[in-house]
Structure formats: structure tokens, C-alpha cells
């Protein structure tokens with residue numbers, strides 16, 4: 001892909017390259033207008049290119065479906081070819097991309113194992129691409145503390161704020177190759193808690209999964225639960241989790257009439273409708289928070305009335321699960 005032609009600014013047809021103005025805009029917004037320290041290495045620059053790629057796919061392509069979708073590698077090549085500061089390095093793009101992908105799998109990851117009140121189920125999220133389920137988790141930002149990253153990633157991927165529930169000393173940590181993965185245990189979360197991802201196209205489904213369905217425990221990064229559920233970086237935590245639960249489960253844990261299977265709590269109806277729903281939700285939230293003029297006139301309580309859009313969307317999305 002490094003030999004991509006530069007695109008013209010003329011309107012383009014299906015399958016064409018994005019116009020130069022759009023690429024320039026993405027380059028200046030995401031690559032040039034960031035603190036110098038973020039431009040010091042190609043690894044960091046490629047994270048910026050990745051943000052630009054997400055913005056391009058989630059906003060530019062969504063608003064203008066005649067724009068073509070690209071893989072991150074293709075998009076990186078486009079940016080290097082069109083951005084003046086990056087063009088001198090086009091010849092090295094394959095090595096730069098390879099270094100980035102190997103750097104990515106060395107960045108430590110933190111997240112959470114969220115258990116319900118019975119300690120029998122946990123929250124798992126399914127990635128947008130692919131079909132495997134994992135604990136909500138993600139890569140640490142530069143200088144970010146482990147627990148802060150876990151709080152942020154859980155918030156981004158499930159919409160649930162664990163900051164008041166997280167105990168910095170309660171975690172299970174495993175090493176996978178060169179990557180350290182630490183999951184904080186957050187137990188006793190009500191099963192009617194509302195969950196919904198806050199990033200686009202990262203998570204396609206959230207569910208309470210029964211721990212006994214995730215077995216067997218093993219060191220395998222990819223595994224299958226007893227019911228066939230495909231799991232990513234789940235099985236290696238199960239043996240330690242079982243021990244933790246035996247030591248911490250309250251002797252009179254609440255009993256619920258629980259379904260024998262996992263329960264979906266959020267799902268994108270299909271990938272494109274799911275992302276529209278998230279976009280709609282964030283627009284509605286924005287309208288609600290933007291419109292707070294000082295109000296002294298009559299009929300204040302009526303004009304202050306707002307639909308509880310989060311609850312409505314949650315109910316709609318829950319309906320998509322089946």
C-alpha cells in the first residue's frame with residue numbers, strides 16, 4: 001500500500017480515496033495539534049493515526065457512505081502519503097507498522113472482573129470484530145496508574161463506573177508473553193445495573209455470563225466454555241477467581257431465581273444500527289446537558305421535564321438481545 005497515489009480534491013466516486021482536504025484535516029487535528037511529547041516516537045504517532053482512523057470510520061464514513069473503509073494499515077499508509085511531516089518516512093512504513101503492532105501487545109492491560117450479588121456470574125463483553133468474549137479491559141495510557149486505567153476502560157466498554165467499588169488490593173494478575181494483565185475484582189454488583197458501551201465499534205454485546213459456563217480453567221489465551229462460548233484471556237483467570245470467591249463469598253449470598261444461561265444486557269442490533277443507537281444516545285445526552293438556561297418564568301417544572309433517554313434506549317437495546 002505504500003505506493004498509494006495522492007488523491008485529488010475532485011469529488012470522488014464509490015471506492016475512491018478520501019479527498020486531500022479531509023486527510024489534511026485529520027492529519028492536523030490528530031497528529032500535528034498534539035503535545036510535542038506525543039510526537040516523539042513512531043509508536044506514539046501511530047496511536048494518533050489510530051485515533052484519526054477511528055474518527056474517519058465512525059464519523060467521516062458514517063456521514064458520507066461513498067467514502068471507502070480502510071484497515072488501520074491502509075489508513076496509516078494514506079496518512080503517511082498525504083501528511084507532509086510523515087511523507088519522508090513512507091519508505092519505512094512496513095517496519096514502522098510492524099513495530100507498532102508488536103509494541104501494542106507489550107502495553108500492560110488492566111480491567112475488571114465484575115461479579116453479581118450471587119458471585120455466580122460475571123460481566124463479559126464481546127468485541128465488535130470477531131466473536132470472542134473477554135472481561136472489560138484495555139491498554140494503559142502513558143503514566144496512567146493501573147486502577148485508573150481499569151476504571152476508565154470499564155467505563156468506556158460497559159458504561160459502568162467502578163471507581164467507588166474498586167479496591168486497589170483486590171486483583172488477579174497474569175502475564176501473557178510480554179504483556180501484564182491485571183483484573184480488579186468488583187463483587188456484589190446488582191444484576192439490574194444498566195450497561196452500555198461508550199465507545200463506538202469496540203463492543204458489540206455485554207452479558208452476565210455464568211462462571212460455571214466459562215470452565216474449564218486453563219492457560220490458553222483463547223478457549224471455549226462448556227456451552228461453546230468463545231473466550232479471549234478469560235480461562236487463565238478462572239482458577240484464581242474460584243479461590244478468591246471461596247474466600248470472599250458472603251455465607252448468606254442473596255439467592256435469585258437466575259436463568260441457567262448467560263443473560264445479555266446490551267447488544268448492538270446489528271453493527272451499523274448499534275453504532276447509530278450509540279450516536280443517537282450521545283446526541284440526546286448532549287441536548288439534555290446543553291439546554292439549561294436560567295429559568296425563572298412560569299411553567300418551569302413542565303419545561304424542565306426531560307425524557308429519561310438513557311433508560312428508554314437501554315430498554316430498546318435490551319429488546320435487541322434476543
Ligand code: M7G
Pocket residue numbers: 054055057058128129137138139140153199200201202
Ligand atoms: P483498543 O482501544 O485498541 O483496545 O480497542 P484496548 O481497549 O484493549 O486498549 C480494541 C479494538 O476495538 C481496536 O483495535 C478497534 O478495532 C476497536 N475500537 C476501539 N475503539 C475505542 C474504537 C473506536 O472509537 N472506533 C472504532 N471504529 N473502533 C474502535
Ligand code: MG
Pocket residue numbers: 137138139153156157202
Ligand atoms: Mg478499550
